[in-house]
Amino acid sequence: MLSKIPTNLIPHWSINFIKKYLNLGDLVLARQLFDGIPEPDVQSWTVLISAYTKNGQCKEAIKLYTEIKNSGKLNPDKLAILAVAKACATSGDLTKAKEIHFDAVKYKCSSDLLLGNALIDMYGKCKHFEGAERVFGDLRIRDVITWTSFCSCYVNCGLPRETLRAFREMGLSGIRPNAMTLSSVLPACSVLKCLNTGREIHGFGIKNGMAGNVFVNSALVDMYSSCSSIKYAELVFHNTPHLDAVSWNVIISAYFSNGECGKALDKFQEMRDRGVKLNSVSWNSVISGCLANGKAQEALELLGHMQQLGCKPNQITITSVLTACTLLEDWRGGKEIHAYAFRHCFTEDLAASTALVLIYAKSGDLEMSKRVFSMMPLKDTVAWNTIIIASSMHGRGEETLSLFNKMVISGVKPNSVTFTGVLSGCSHSQRVEEGLSIFHSMSKDHKIEPDLEHYSCMVDVLSRGGRLAEAYTFIQEMPIEPNAAAWGALLGACRIYKNVDLGRIAASRLFEIEPDNPGNYVLLFNILVTAKLWGEASETRKLMRDRGIKKLPGCSWVWVKNRIHTFVVGDKNNDKCNDIYKFLDEVRMKMKLAGYYPDTEFVLQDLDRVEKEDSLCNHSEKLAVAFGILSLRGESSVRVFKNLRICGDCHNTIKFIAKFVGVQIIVRDSLRFHHFTDGLCSCGDFW
DNA sequence: GTAGGGTTAG
Known part of the structure; x- marks a missing residue:
């Protein structure tokens, strides 16, 4: 069939053939035809770039765009840049995004409304609000789409306050928000748990005839659920005339995040009974929902049902079920899932590989954990925290400290979890001086105020390091009320260093804070027995018996x-x-x-x-x-x-x-x- | 031929 088509047609004709094949859904034939054109014009390139983007082959689309520029004969025009901006938005490639923006300025079309809107959307998807702000500033005319894209850019960049600010500014500028604007802005209220603004937006929607809009309503359900108003979430859900799969997914997640597991699972069943087509998000929502509510076994069973019904687990599913295996200490299951992830090329995914780093460390295989970590192409704060905690759990103090240094050098910002990991690494390897210096650097160099957990870690660092008196002073002087972890660290160290006096003090505080924890009684008992204080030891045992506390069976x-x-x-x-x-x-x-x-x-x-x-x-x-x-x-x-x-x-x-x-x-x-x-x-x- | 939106993860 292809041979019948002349390959040296002038571009104007060939473009119609290309479009014909694209309409038939045959991208391969369209490409072959394109490749036969001796000197394609920009329009032909653009048609093909759009086709690749629609087909999800964004990298190919971007490659074609680069080829136009490299041809030396043609310059991309507004429509070509528009097409590649969409490709870039889908792939999320920030480097390319900047290049495309640069071209738009170079070819003097960056102030075009249509292209400007696309560029704002592109920057939003690439999580680069500074770029979006620049494009937004360069636009002389802004329409509702400009403002909507601008608002959702801030949401994508994790700046919900800026979203609401832009939304208010939009109102002041006289542009009327539509349903799409509301559904873009409501997630900001969800993140901020800002019920008042959420309600205001709800009221605005009702007044302006959007009460039944399925997009607005799903966003409202999520907003009410995030603000712990599950009753309102339910009400909005039941007042949505044409529910789609996403509506169901949202209400199911809403029940789970409000701890209503039973209702969530009932809704999931109802969704299936009504013949709503389940997608991977539906499965991931119930799996992660079960997990978040302590039903790890059920989460794994759902994975089985998902596969039986022909729905393929993706990297999000993998991440959740790995966490389920970690909780259940199902190391074999974890390895099987790792093999699956490897076969399906999910091991480059940040969250999935972080979950692998954790499960291998917890299963005792620190070497494998380190290997998975070293193969991660990108490492963020959570990934670094995980490997730091892993090496700390295994008592590799020196390694923990060197990982922390590497993290800082690589430009990844530590957070409060990082310091909990590093400090507990110091305590498990008796590195008192390093622990003290890192503790002091927290607020000084990293602008992170130590919380209760960090103070408890420091008590552990000092105690295990044998500096019991210092540890006791530290507890007495800490600005937050010491918790069981702090006193427990001191008591544990009193057993190691055979310090009866401080042991008695720590134990008596622990008996007040957590009177039902048998471990504290046992530790004090051991300390007293080692000091041959038999009478006092049996008093401790009597106290335990009187309070009806039984030692947990080993x-x-x-x-x-x-x-x-x-x-x-x-x-x-x-x-x-x-x-x-x-x-x-x-x-x-x-x-x-x-x-x-x-x-x-x-x-x-x-x-x-x-x-x-x-x-x-x-x-x-x-x-x-x-x-x-x-x-x-x-x-x-x-x-x-x-x-x-x-x-x-x-x-x-x-x-x-x-x-x-x-x-x-x-x-x-x-x-x-x-x-x-x-x-x-x-x-x-x-x- | 005519843009932008709601749900799931470590």
């Missing part, structure tokens, strides 16, 4: 060949149970020969029978480690998780095991990761 689990094996104290419910105890006996014997004595043997006199058993060498973490070693036989490092803090005797024993078996053992307790290699632990015996 529990450890280990992953072996994609299966979880769980252990409690003295567990005998295991196929390898005999081998486990035999192995631990052997370890104990070897340890004694090497001169180790279990810490607990000294403190048994005052304990009852159950606690003796408890304190003997059958703690859940030891059993899990032994099981891991016997099952894995050195194939890979052993990874054990514990719900409570690791016990001192277990810590010693596992160090010994790591040396005598010659394998790496990783234990995550309730606070952090311990990497045991060759008789040493990464925590340097401070935990």
